[in-house]
Amino acid sequence: MNKTTVFKKSVLIFLLFIVSTVVYAHGERNQEPFLRMKTLHWYDATWSIKNEAVIQVNDEVILEGKVHFFSRWPQVINKPDVIFLANATPGPVFIREESYLNEVPMIQSTGVELGNVYEYKVKLKARIPGRHHVHPMINVESAGGLVGPGIWVTVEGNADDFVYSVETRTGQTIDNLGTYATGNVYKWHAIWGAIALFWIIWWIRRPLLIERYLMVKDGQWSKLITLTDIKLGASLVVFIIGLLIYANMITKEAHKYTIPLQGGKAEIDKKPNPNEGLVQVKNKKAEYYLPGRTVTIDAEITNNHDLPVHLGEFTSANLRFINHQSAAGLQGVDEGYPSELVADESLIIDDQKPIMPGETRRINIDATDAAWEVERLSSLLNDPDSSYGALLFFYDTNGKRIVSEVYGQILPTFLD
């Protein structure tokens, strides 16, 4: 292989590496609206710090709240039989120290039942300085990450000061898990990388596709792999197996007690919902008025509770529309909640009178806000599944909250 060939092949390989994409914040906005409206509904979300807070490297942030797994889960993605509770941040700028779903540690994946609500808690520790958007997130097998509401956090300090100290079950203290045994990591990556590089160079030093294809066409199979190739391949197999045995021996010598990587799923018991069925909602008609950024729902509401109820909040895809005539609804919005996800006085209900016990009434709900466009939810009309899903928060006269699902097809309209 002459120098020109080596140079040209190097350029070609280099081309592959320079092809890269730019990463933006707000990736959640690129998810299809039906995924965001009919999968997870996050509510009662709180953070241990305020939106736009400034913290230092090594400071902790706790994300808590509830996540409702929508009963009309989209057919195009897998059911949440395998999920993993995580956090959505731009890269590993935080480490996740602890995570819980219904108080069960979420070190492993788990499975949940549709139509149920689970309480989540994620404890993070700041690692890399910068301004980061921090969300809770649940990864669903085949569907990817489904992201909850996020706050902006500015991390100050020096990344080199980050310390993640842990004590193992054998009593050994690891001063910093972030840098623990990195020498070993570099060494073994270098060894395997060198072997792989050697193997690639061994083959690409020869003419690649066309010439070998012509050999195959001419029936000259024996010329494709030479005797030297076979000898080298056999030697490498022996060498690699020997290296693995040696690596295993020295690891056992250094670490007498090891636990295999755990592949099982954690089991979570669902919590009973005493309010289930107390208020039933049926979608009669739903429209999206494009020029006005308004979702209009004509719903039939049946109150099976023994107290009058009224609508306090409409929430979907992390957007919250609060009924400003409902004191209980207004109290449900924490001071630190991201304001861009809470619409102003733009939830209009045509009939504000409480729905009496046993009564069934049709009401018209208008939820207007630029957020439908800003959060990229307007495109739901172009989805293969033009349907919506949302939660309605009703409150009885004692202030008790009753959460009901509403779902149905939605049509675009230009008529106000």
Place this chain on the structure above:
Amino acid sequence: MVIKIQKYCGGGIFVAFAMFFYTSTAIAHGGVTIDQDRCVFQAEGNSIHFTAYQPSFSKTKELCRTINSVSDTILVIDFVEEALRKLSIELVLKKQIDDGSFVEQVVLDKKVYSTGTAKIAMTDVEDGLYRLYTNVQTSKHKHDSKPSRQHGVGYFEFRIINSVAVESDKNFLEKNKWVFYLLFLGLIIYFISKWYRNKPTKT
């Protein structure tokens, strides 16, 4: 020479494969979030999103810098930044005239848009270059003696084209040029396969 071409074909195919598999996700508005959307412009440092709809022509399709019909048009302005919802905003739509200057077509007086969205309905639409100005009344300018329109710095420029008229002006060849592209592709495939079939095999 033929052998050399064959040798480097391997590399060429390699790159072709690389480029083929390097595809980004196709998302509306250029696959970016609203912050980097090409339909977003700035006023007083705040982001504003512009959308145009032509229900009778393109139904629910979101149009932006180029609008391909002179049918009735609805312009929707979404105020991305929270801060804009508390400020008084005047919206002015202007059209370019023959001497290159812009004249007012529609003016929506100063108003606070608490839902973060505003709309302008355009009827009797003509083709041409338009600008939508958003004059934001900031607290900094409240006591300014100048007319408010002069301190609005944000505008969005878009063009309306009478594509139906443009299309009818085209001759038969221009209207059906895709057929010729397809024929050209077929010829290329034919000649490549003919060359490949007749090429001398290496012994």
